[in-house]
Amino acid sequence: MLQMLAWRPFVDPIDAHAWWFLLLLPIAFLVSLSWKAVRIDDIKRLPRPVIVMTVQVILAMLGLGFAAFIGLVVVLPILMDVAR
């Protein structure tokens, strides 16, 4: 609690070690917003492409994470057993 009171925004870091992975959501949204703002022709139709790209990025990251999990937790032990 005392640490929270002493926190100075933009000066001290946030203790986000327990939930840092949730930052994927705003990062994916803000990257999509900037990228689509540059890419699309009709700026009035910006929201839909931004939402679609945000969802694509999040799903891609989840897929990569799942693939890494399968590789490290399932496939690698099997390969190690085969190599023995």
Added chain:
Amino acid sequence: MSDAPERPTPTPAPEPARSRFAPGPERFHPVAGVGGLLLPGLGHVLLGQPRRGVAIALGVLGLFFGGLLLGGIDTIDSREDRLWFYVHAFVGPLAFGADWVNQNQFKAWSMDASPMGRLEPTLRSSYPGEVLVTSAQGGSLPYPQLVQTPQWGSSGHFQGRPGAGKAVGKVNEVALLMCALAGMLNLVAVLDALFNRRRRESELYGAGVAS
């Protein structure tokens, strides 16, 4: 004369109406490029595309200030994170200003052991428990200097505000990444403003949009 039916003459397909979003001739816009480097999105505003400029600014500045909020001012550091700073710099004067504040307002000197084991003065961010001493205390301290307080093995306390905290681990990585993404996306926006072929938004949507 033959009775064969006349072959219908092919009628040319109607040309598709030229989209109002079709790109115009390629032109070079140096003022817009410089504007985009000065402030994210400003280049597109100068090109008469304010909605696009605002969207770019929201994205780039959201990432940049989000990274600063997450990792603190020490995220932007041209001395200790030089390679990262080369990317952060594309955000423009904001990144250089944040670096200046970090170097001049929060970092200070400390006598630290070098890799060779010698004690050398090092300009660095503060560690937990250190304060930034900006005036001579105890008669012998050069200043500004980072000092652990209370001193180990003594009851002497030093007066000063704490320096900027240093983010570590995943928080530091994500904060650096957010500011780097802001820099890279602003570079994309600056290049788009430099070689922009789009029409002004007032021409596309009517004069009211620019106001």
